[in-house]
Amino acid sequence: MNKPLKKSLLIFLLGAIVLSGFFAFKTKNDKLFAIAKNIDIFATMVRELDSYYVDEIDPDELVTIGINAMLEELDPYTTYIPEEESADFRVMTTGEYGGVGALIGNRGEGNIIVMPYTGFPAQSAGLKIADELLKVDTVSVVDKPTSDVSSLLKGPANTEVFVQVKRGDDTLGFNLTRRKIVIKNVPFYGKVDDRTGYIKLSEFTTNASNEVRNALLDLKGQGIERLILDLRDNPGGLVNEAAEIVNLFIPKGKDIVKTIGKLENVNYTYKTTKTPVDKEIPLVVLINENSASASEIVAGALQDYDRAVLIGRKSFGKGLVQTTIPLSYNSQMKITTAKYYIPSGRCIQAIDYTKSRESGELTSVPDSLRKEFKTKNGRVVLDGAGIEPDEMVVQVKYAPISYSLVARSHIFNFATEYARSHKEIADPSTFSISDADYESFKKWLDGKEYDYKTYVEKSVEDLTKYAENETYFDEIQSQIEAIKAKVHHNKEQDLITYQDEIRKILSEEIVSRYYFQEGMIEASLNGDPAVKEALTFLSVPDKFQQTLTASRK
Template sequence: MKFISRKSIAIAFTILLGVGVLFSFTAKNDKLFAIAKNLDIFASLVRELDSYYVDEIDAEELVTIGINAMLEELDPYTEFIPEENSDDFRLLTTGEYGGVGALIGNRTGKNMILMPYKGFPAQAAGLRIGDEFLKVDTVDVREKETADISKLLKGPANTSVFVQVKRGDDTIAVNLDRKKIVISNVPYYGKVDDQTGYIKLTDFTTNAASDVRKALIDLKSQGITRLILDVRDNPGGILKEAVEIVNLFIPKGKEVVRTIGKLESVNSVYKTTKSPVDKDIPLVVLINERSASASEIVAGALQDYDRAILIGKKTFGKGLVQTSIPLSYNSQVKVTTAKYYIPSGRCIQAIDYSKKSDSPSASLPDSLRTKFTTKNGRIVYDGAGIEPDELTEERTYAPITYSLVARNHVFEYGNKFFLENQEVPSPREFSISDQTYEDFVAWLEGKEYDYTTYVEKSLEDLEKYAQREKYYDDIKEQLESLKKQVTHSKEQDLITFKSEIKEALKDELISRYYYQEGVIEASLQNDTAINQSIAIFNEPKKLAGILTASSKKR
């Protein structure tokens, strides 16, 4: 029986380093004495477990589990980074790594390429979406975890790696020269119409501000007179990059964000330091519930200065700042050291992790949220992310569409189509013809994609409640009649929801020919938030009214 729990191991505060130094402090300092005492207990515990436990144990693994369990008690963002994970951490902060330039993952139980990055070794060598990995160098990787294959593919720039993949019935082998891979923070920018520019910002790694600046200057040279900056699904990153992006649109010397923590050394005020690229261009920032951290700094600061209209959904609400602190043996800890406050003075952290609760979150109730005002006097609130000025309605999809995508039928048909068609029109011109759709429907014959519709699920719930509350016998006949009427027909749903299934097919097929940039470009036409932005741009009085209103609905 294994009786060591994660929580019991979490007695420790860190590895055994520095125990002797800590013991040099006297017991007068109760806090330091308590730390030293518990470290000694932890060291003794691990040592005795290693000696006496009935089975062989991996002491290093247990210590790591203990460290991670301890940090989980604090917040989700404080984490231990061992030496072997340093490359992955560097990728998150810099956007750079040595490798072949491809996103890989597991689909249909097979490890394969999900997206080769344009211009990098994998794409240049002709590897495609859907290529299944067989070997990397001499290692058979068919049963390996995706993370293990990723490690094999990565390595110093200008070194070679052998890759063997399966494509349909063919086996393809290539030698790839690893390169320094720099993932752009702006995978796409372009013109939505003659007047409107669009910039998609997906990360805040090194050079994020430079990437946005270059895109903005290029779009202005093409004659745009208004701009949409899209930070939806952007998890954030380097704070300095967020400050510089805000600086593109507001004058020099303005406060963008301040950090306040327990230590004086982490208290800082970040101001704009340069002249803006354009402080007057009408600006919309698109946000959603997955816009976090640096994304919220950009959106919140521009909202506080009434410089942009925010459209979309309320953001995630991450107002915590992390600092990387080096530890021994090339490990490090990313620790929450401060909270950040945007120009109006509000902190938009949504969850108070210091309050231990049985509930999944300790969100601040609306009644305790504090009111602040923007530069023009608009009312905004702290404590729950950044709220948009204009909400976007949530788009829903039919159960059949979800099923076809989730069961990878759309993905697999994309592989089939790509093998049979050498080229397709540009992303904005390409559409799924009725002939292609009919081919897809025929290809689905015999494949499993059953699902439960919303109405069917509602009837199932009604039947359960009726049985529980003793009404079932009274309405049994009516329920059975309703069931027969609403039992879905997959064939009919393929007709009823043809347009949205076509849209899912289009995105998948476009990715095969035009990669990530093409998928983004193709999606612009049917993007509700973009259409909403253009409608507001086309009503200058409404735009000005939103930015100058003396109150803001909560």
């Protein structure tokens, strides 16, 4: 190339670089100007509303509504946290707070103790499930919202609080000393048979991995040879805890999950950094549609390394990473900054919120556009829709009568009365109400409202509604009425037809009165279809290994 041409080319390239920098600078400046302009308009508008609007306004409330409306245009995980909600947010991420250690709720007849946590002040002092809260210190809480009652019960550790409750016909008072409450990530673990251990992981707050590690070591000390890790209904949490849990079963130096976003400082690869506790023990992980985020990282990574068989139903599909950013006046914003990618390279996010904003509807990745990836052993897995299990388990569908009995608190209230007249019961793994107890329950229901519509009745109602708009309705009306008469349910007969599922629900509720949350989980494992399927896989080594090595699409 001759010198004049080379010089001209160099001048052109330098000019192009300068111009691109100029346009990038201009574009950035235009965006900054647009932000500043609109913030100024917003602030001016609030000031003028406060001055001129005919009625008094609450600027805090108005601005908060504006902020939340703006964030709703993005995704459901980008949220504003005002100063007054910071404490609740801290509890969500750490699992720690100062209080008495009880879950409270409202069953339609006031605020009650729903579940006292084992070993904390409420349970140690003798507060029981279904105790109705009357006073906290000198404040009557009979008509207060549950959130207000919860705030009154919380406070710094080692401070005193007086609680007055109604139990049956008695009014009782309890002087409690608040403590630092640490909500367990592992509310229960144990053996489901002589050789199989079970760990229920319900959260991924601080210390989750240590709780799983300690449970695993304890179970190994009890001689287990295989393990079920239950992540069903676990909404996720801290990603570093998820990585540490995977590390319990995967060798050191392996990729667990990558976070990839717009800014370089959010791009990060989480790796296993420790020697695993057990990299050989046969492992089944249970997931369902409510297993999200960190749960999906654990399940997906173990699937990608062919380290565990996944059983249950497709997971939620939350592959978005949030970062908490401090704002002025002690407020915060939790903002989506990246996406999760597990070892095979697939992203677990199911909903495309950018396209959802454009269409106005939640938009999933179509099956035709989902990409194929491979596990360590070459099994085909897909992105774009959460984590799919290796073995599907159909969701249990309860009869309408069961829903009605639970929704109207009849199961809850009978369990409370049962506990008051029975000093003790068998352990959670074996307890089941007797035939005589079930007959007592049926008699107890006499005169109580628990009406409901069966699936068939609802279908006939829909049929009638649509048929009324047809010209031939008069011709078929008598036939529809005959169908209605035939399918009209008999509540007393349903108590017999569906007694197995009603007895199971009732037994679990009764167990909670004696063994609290831990016992309720243990009791629920009896007849659990996913646990049953897990035991089938674990008891047949060839089937277990074949699942981890066979190609699948």
